[in-house]
Amino acid sequence: xxxxxxxxxxxxxxxxxxxxxxxxxxxxxxxxxxxxxxxxxxxxxxxxxxxxxxxxxxxxxxxxxxxxxxxxxxxxxxxxxxxxxxxxxxxxxxxxxxxxxxxxxxxxxxxxxxxxxxxxxxxxxxxxxxxxxxxxxxxxxxxxxxxxxxxxxxxxxxxxxxxxxxxxxxxxxxxxxxxxxxxxxxxxxxxxxxxxxxxxxxxxxxxxxxxxxxxxxxxxxxxxxxxxxxxxxxxxxxxxxxxxxxxxxxxxxxxxxxxxxxxxxxxxxxxxxxxxxxxxxxxxxxxxxxxxxxxxxxxx
DNA sequence: TTCCAGGGGTAGA
DNA sequence: TCTACCCATGGA
Numbered sequence: 001x002x003x004x005x006x007x008x009x010x011x012x013x014x015x016x017x018x019x020x021x022x023x024x025x026x027x028x029x030x031x032x033x034x035x036x037x038x039x040x041x042x043x044x045x046x047x048x049x050x051x052x053x054x055x056x057x058x059x060x061x062x063x064x065x066x067x068x069x070x071x072x073x074x075x076x077x078x079x080x081x082x083x084x085x086x087x088x089x090x091x092x093x094x095x096x097x098x099x100x101x102x103x104x105x106x107x108x109x110x111x112x113x114x115x116x117x118x119x120x121x122x123x124x125x126x127x128x129x130x131x132x133x134x135x136x137x138x139x140x141x142x143x144x145x146x147x148x149x150x151x152x153x154x155x156x157x158x159x160x161x162x163x164x165x166x167x168x169x170x171x172x173x174x175x176x177x178x179x180x181x182x183x184x185x186x187x188x189x190x191x192x193x194x195x196x197x198x199x200x201x202x203x204x205x206x207x208x209x210x211x212x213x214x215x216x217x218x219x220x221x222x223x224x225x226x227x228x229x230x231x232x233x234x235x236x237x238x239x240x241x242x243x244x245x246x247x248x249x250x251x252x253x254x255x256x257x258x259x260x261x262x263x264x265x266x267x268x269x270x271x272x273x274x275x276x277x278x279x280x281x282x283x284x285x286x287x288x289x290x291x292x293x294x295x296x297x298x299x300x
Numbered sequence: 301t302t303c304c305a306g307g308g309g310t311a312g313a
Numbered sequence: 314t315c316t317a318c319c320c321a322t323g324g325a
Contacts, residue, residue, distance in 0.1 A: 031306075139307040144323065190321030191308090234308045254306040272315095293306090 013072040013080055017093055020101060022117035023065040026091050029121045030294060031142065035133055035149045037157070037169050038122075049090075050160050051125070052168035053082055058158045060166070063087065075162060092120040095246045100284055110288065118291050123244045127210035128203055129169050130244050131230065134237045135192050135199075148189050152196075155186040175200035195232025213245055220247050239286060248286035251278045257289065260296055 017023075027033055027047055033040040037050040046064045053059065061083065062073040072087055088094050101114035113119060124130045136148045156174045157167035175183060175197065184193040202208035213223060223245070227238040239252035251257070253274045261269045261277055269277075278285040 134306090135308095137306045139305060139320085140322070141305045141324070143305095145306075148322085188322070190323095191319095192321080195308090232308070236307055240306085252306080255304090256306055 011074055011077070013074075013083055013087075014066070015070040015072070015084060015087065015093075016068075017070055017091070018096075020097060020114070020117055021091070021093065021120060023070065023091075025116055025118045026120045026122055028294070029118070030290065032122045032124070032133070035146060036153045037167065050166045050168045051086060052158045052171065053079060055079070056158070058160050058168050060160060060162070061086075086125045089125050090123055092123060092246065095120060100248070100287060103284055113291055119287060121243055121290065124169070127213050127241070127245070128172055128199070130241060131199060131210060131233070132196055134240045135195055135232045136189070137240075138192070138232070138234075138237060148187065148192075151187050152189075156183075172200040172203035176204035192232060198231055213241075216246075220249055223247065224250065243286050243290060249283045250286050251275055251289045252286065256293055260293065
């Protein structure tokens with residue numbers, strides 16, 4: 001789905017998103033906006049991100065909504081097509097959710113989803129960054145996830161010239177060129193460090209191309225199996241990544257899912273019971289669960 | 301000190 | 314397929 005680039009000025013790019021897109025709902029679709037190099041301002045409904053472009057230049061992007069259009073402000077003359085492409089990936093603007101909304105409209109329990117224009121998830125510009133962040137959510141608290149992400153970025157990411165306290169997310173090369181012991185000591189990721197360091201090395205030396213995972217021609221079950229071969233990625237993390245890649249047939253069962261469903265059913269539930277509960281939503285069960293989860297989370 | 305968090309890997313049954 | 318156990322970290 002092409003996105004019309006309406007206006008390009010010196011420091012602003014205005015984009016017209018699909019009619020079924022909500023900036024607010026996508027921003028609040030899960031916790032990613034709280035992980036650096038995203039910097040959220042919920043009061044102003046604004047998302048800032050520090051980004052390293054393909055040229056190596058590091059810049060600050062400020063993304064807001066203006067009269068139904070996405071406004072991307074950059075502090076410097078940036079490469080507009082690259083900034084626009086990054087924005088499209090982060091907000092899944094090229095991902096059609098019309099079929100999902102049509103499905104939800106037929107179910108009174110899901111009718112609020114198309115009404116609110118939910119259905120897209122905030123993503124990272126690269127699959128590599130999403131992989132790392134998903135691994136950093138496993139078997140830890142959210143506060144530790146944000147702390148580990150911050151340590152990786154501040155230790156290995158490129159500095160923003162105009163504010164040296166801010167950094168971009170590190171490239172695979174920037175992590176791979178660091179000896180493992182140094183990486184582990186600086187990042188303090190626990191047992192996750194080896195999985196992440198190995199992933200960075202494999203991507204940096206070209207033996208693994210994570211961006212291939214975006215190929216829509218890869219059957220969903222094949223893609224899931226490929227993702228599960230990555231070290232540190234299990235069923236939960238794979239289901240998360242599948243959602244960010246626009247595949248919604250897997251439920252990312254975590255402790256929150258078990259707690260929420262146990263409260264609803266009145267008894268402790270196993271992972272199998274969570275899967276069985278959402279299985280009725282078929283190819284959309286991953287998205288249905290995500291917005292069920294965040295509806296309750298935001299209310300808490 | 302012990303438990304546990306937006307689990308994963310492995311071995312054994 | 315299921316269960317049990319271990320895995321680093323750090324806050325409660």
